[in-house]
Amino acid sequence: MAKRVDYSLEVSSTSNKNPDPIAEGSKPDHWVDKAGTAFQNPWKSWRPHTFGERLALLPTAMSFPSPPKNIAEIMPIHKPTWGAGPTKSTGGSEDSDSSPKGDGKDQIKTTWLGHACFLVELPSRLGPSEEGRGVRILFDPVFSDRCSPSQWMGPKRYTPPPCNIEDIPEIDAVVISHNHYDHLDTHTIRTLLKRTTRTPHFFAPLGNGPYFKSLGVPTSHTHIMDWWESKRLVITQSDSKKPLAVDITCTPGQHFTGRSLTDFFKSLWAGWAVEEVIEDRASASREPTKVYFGGDTGYRAVLDGQNEDEVPVCPAFETIGNKFGGFDIALIPIGAYLPRQFMSPIHCAPQDSVRLFKDIKAKRAIGMHWGTWILTSEDVTEPPRRLAEECKKLGIEEGVFRVCDIGETLWF
Numbered sequence: 001m002a003k004r005v006d007y008s009l010e011v012s013s014t015s016n017k018n019p020d021p022i023a024e025g026s027k028p029d030h031w032v033d034k035a036g037t038a039f040q041n042p043w044k045s046w047r048p049h050t051f052g053e054r055l056a057l058l059p060t061a062m063s064f065p066s067p068p069k070n071i072a073e074i075m076p077i078h079k080p081t082w083g084a085g086p087t088k089s090t091g092g093s094e095d096s097d098s099s100p101k102g103d104g105k106d107q108i109k110t111t112w113l114g115h116a117c118f119l120v121e122l123p124s125r126l127g128p129s130e131e132g133r134g135v136r137i138l139f140d141p142v143f144s145d146r147c148s149p150s151q152w153m154g155p156k157r158y159t160p161p162p163c164n165i166e167d168i169p170e171i172d173a174v175v176i177s178h179n180h181y182d183h184l185d186t187h188t189i190r191t192l193l194k195r196t197t198r199t200p201h202f203f204a205p206l207g208n209g210p211y212f213k214s215l216g217v218p219t220s221h222t223h224i225m226d227w228w229e230s231k232r233l234v235i236t237q238s239d240s241k242k243p244l245a246v247d248i249t250c251t252p253g254q255h256f257t258g259r260s261l262t263d264f265f266k267s268l269w270a271g272w273a274v275e276e277v278i279e280d281r282a283s284a285s286r287e288p289t290k291v292y293f294g295g296d297t298g299y300r301a302v303l304d305g306q307n308e309d310e311v312p313v314c315p316a317f318e319t320i321g322n323k324f325g326g327f328d329i330a331l332i333p334i335g336a337y338l339p340r341q342f343m344s345p346i347h348c349a350p351q352d353s354v355r356l357f358k359d360i361k362a363k364r365a366i367g368m369h370w371g372t373w374i375l376t377s378e379d380v381t382e383p384p385r386r387l388a389e390e391c392k393k394l395g396i397e398e399g400v401f402r403v404c405d406i407g408e409t410l411w412f
């Protein structure tokens, strides 16, 4: 049996990675007021919904499609092995580009747990002789059946979670993109807190402090951050192995927030960049890895009948690509995009996702934010099909920006 290794976790430093620092005394463009109690999308690529548009969505929402009867065949669910065993119950991933190279310990592992929830494990060693595990980050965990204020009504899962919350391996950080119910779930956070003897660190955008406090997350483990703020998480292991460290940076995106009728735009939304930190580059056998998590975002606001290529796009993604110099793997939303006029300001359709992928200079990507709840009017199996078409149009090679099965682990 593997020797039990004790880990200690600490946040060692905080910095700001904004390529355009905010002048002293002025407020950031995405703050509505100087106190930072409400937020906005500060770009021409954003258009707020009119009251008429919201009203017009109601009948559409009544007739959202149902999942096909054979959904269990179309979207098989695998019990996660987290990379320790065959990635699928049918045995091994068919795609060699996303299979482990050697023992896979120099690679990033991603396991999709449905919708926007991923467990990402960074490479587990810096040098060839080291053992142990890499830094583990759980993004946007939601295991409840309905993503709604109530478990009696609201969108209900059509694909089950691939495991129980208790089955998730020990994690170091839980990173949340924003407070919508399909990304932040009270039951899941409570269960994660209860099941572990070592509390993970929670990272979330501005305005979410009171929420985590109400669930009993210690202040020392709650990190509420503005766009471009960055924190270094250091994991020290008891057996004198070199500490593992990552910089976790909150990045801009185009979206909105609110869990009730009174808190629209009162907390911030974000994507996240995770960079492995290798202090002693000379003795490391590889480059530090970088992961991007897109959360929930739109890319441009398109009106029906408008030429999509002529509307302004959100400039934040190009800035992110330049600032971080690209990513080894990006988790990018591809679903919840119809009706296009209503959804485009807040959600990427595949034609947006592929452009975002290029803007952030990612080497590889997995499409997420689909396959779990019916939130919009496109057919539930359409996003991956459309993604493949859009990749082809932009000359993105097959398998470079792909989807995976729920519960499946891939290596990058």
Ligand SMILES: [Zn+2]
Pocket (backbone or CB within 6 Å): 178, 180, 183, 255, 256, 296
């Ligand atoms: Zn959202």
